[in-house]
Every structure is written in C-alpha cells, then in structure tokens.
Amino acid sequence: MSSLNPNSRNEREPYVVSSKGYTAVAINAAAKAGEFIKSRQGTVKELGTKSSAQDLVTEVDKGAEQMIRRLVLTHYPDHAILGEEGVVPGADAVTAALEEAKENEFLWIVDPVDGTTNFVHGFPFYAVSIALAVRGELTVGVIYDPVRDEMFVAEKGKGAYVHGVKTAVSSETSLGDSLIALGFPPDRQVAQPANLAALQNILPKVRGIRAGGSAALHLAYVAAGRVSAYYEVGLSPWDCAAGVLLVKESGGQVTDTQGNPYHIGTRHVVASNGHIHEDIVSSLKEAGATGF
Numbered sequence: 001m002s003s004l005n006p007n008s009r010n011e012r013e014p015y016v017v018s019s020k021g022y023t024a025v026a027i028n029a030a031a032k033a034g035e036f037i038k039s040r041q042g043t044v045k046e047l048g049t050k051s052s053a054q055d056l057v058t059e060v061d062k063g064a065e066q067m068i069r070r071l072v073l074t075h076y077p078d079h080a081i082l083g084e085e086g087v088v089p090g091a092d093a094v095t096a097a098l099e100e101a102k103e104n105e106f107l108w109i110v111d112p113v114d115g116t117t118n119f120v121h122g123f124p125f126y127a128v129s130i131a132l133a134v135r136g137e138l139t140v141g142v143i144y145d146p147v148r149d150e151m152f153v154a155e156k157g158k159g160a161y162v163h164g165v166k167t168a169v170s171s172e173t174s175l176g177d178s179l180i181a182l183g184f185p186p187d188r189q190v191a192q193p194a195n196l197a198a199l200q201n202i203l204p205k206v207r208g209i210r211a212g213g214s215a216a217l218h219l220a221y222v223a224a225g226r227v228s229a230y231y232e233v234g235l236s237p238w239d240c241a242a243g244v245l246l247v248k249e250s251g252g253q254v255t256d257t258q259g260n261p262y263h264i265g266t267r268h269v270v271a272s273n274g275h276i277h278e279d280i281v282s283s284l285k286e287a288g289a290t291g292f
C-alpha cells in the first residue's frame, strides 16, 4: 500500500507522548475535511461502489482523505496513515493493511466520511473520524459532525469532550430503560443474518433501537450518553478507532461481541455505558449474532 510511510524514528529516543500537538492537528484536519464534505452535500457526480452494490464511495470521500493526509503529513511527515480510501475493499485486505500499518510507531487511522450512504442521500448524519495510535495504543480520537458542528475529542487518560464540555456515558442499568444503536453494514453474507437474529432477540427487551448509518457518530453518541450502547458486526479500524477512545474516556466499555477486550483489529464491536454491556453481549451470543 503506497499510503504508508516507513517510520524512521530512532528506537533509543525517549518515548514521550505529548498528545496536545497531535490533537490540535487531528481537530484541524477533521474541521477542514468536515467543512469540505458539508459544502459538497447534494453535488455528488460519480457514485462508485466497493465491496458490494451497497458499499458506496464518492469523489468527496477521496478528496477529504487526501486533504486529511496532506494536513497530517505536513506536521508529521514520518507518521503513517491508514485511511479507508487507501485500502482495497474487503475484510482480508483490511486485515492485511492493518497488520502492515501496525508496525509504525505513530499510526493515524482515518475515515474521511463515515456514513457515505447518508451523505449521498442527503440524510444529515455523517462524520469525519481521525484517531492516532501510538505504539498500538489509541492516544487521540476526534470525530467531527459537520452538519451539527459537533467536534468530539478524546485524549488517552485525559477524558473526552464535545466543544469543551466533558462527555460521560449514560446511566441506564437495564435493557428495558436503554436506547440501543446498531449498524447495518453493506455485507449481506454475515452481517445481515446476524443483524436480523440480533434484532429479534434485543428489540423486545429495550426501550428503542436506532440505526443512524454512521458507526463513528454512534460511538460518539455512546460517549456523550445519547444512546446506552451500540453494536455492529463487520467494522473496519477506521470506523471505530476514534469512537472507541471517546467511549472509554467517557467511562464506557468496549469489547468485541463475545466480550473480549477491543483492539484496533476488532471487527465485531459492542460499546456501552458499562452497566448493560454484559446484557448486550449475552443477548448477541444467545441469538447467534456475534458475527464470529
């Protein structure tokens, strides 16, 4: 993959994470890309498809990713970038790209438009998602919703904020009181049957289900306490890296759908306020809907 830059940092240099500069760069890139995307809503000329007829891509996705790459590399030319539009579609290619990218000490994980289908249809629920992993550890996560002008920012160990106000997960302790978000990914082989089984099991137990069509925004909404939990099978690193840090820094929990700890390669994700986490995981297991 030509998009990855080799990391030339001397291993003997002391390791200091001063995430402030990185965060500022992530915020700036997300804001600029977000403005660009919003200005293009309703103007898409060429609609491409990727892994399936439902998996859309536009010139705006590609342009926004270029913009983010340029902005990040201007500041950090020796950092690596794993961006959705630089990777061949398909789970195996994504896994291979991540394996290669993981070797880099500083890895930016970028989804230029999360919610492309919404963007194409003019459904105003899409976002830019940018994360920085330092030696494999998520250190900065930024999600920008240009429609509502909401900038969600998390720094490892320092909490998460939306426009300067600390975010915190919600307090529901039972499924009956919970509002749950889920995603319907384009994959119809594994994800669709899993989702139908999960819906049948979970819908009768909860207050409500929402499926907005942006993994990043759903995770940001878990962080901000706007939904109690979110799950989806078949995600890629760029869909959730920034959002996972937001949820964790807001006091929430993130695992795979079997309850194992999240890592950057986790594809089947449950994020919650912590209180109802086990209930979601056990419901997915009971329904045979973990995606595994």
Ligand code: IPD
Binding pocket: 056, 111, 113, 114, 115, 116, 117, 183, 184, 185, 186, 212, 213, 214, 215, 216, 232, 234, 235, 239
């Ligand atoms: C998609 C969105 C959608 C989710 C899919 C993702 P994209 O990302 O997050 O909500 O259900 O799994 O692939 O393709 O719009 O960047």
Ligand code: CA
Binding pocket: 111, 113, 114, 115, 215, 238, 239
């Ligand atoms: Ca995405």
Ligand code: CA
Binding pocket: 061, 084, 111, 112, 113, 114, 115, 116
């Ligand atoms: Ca995308």
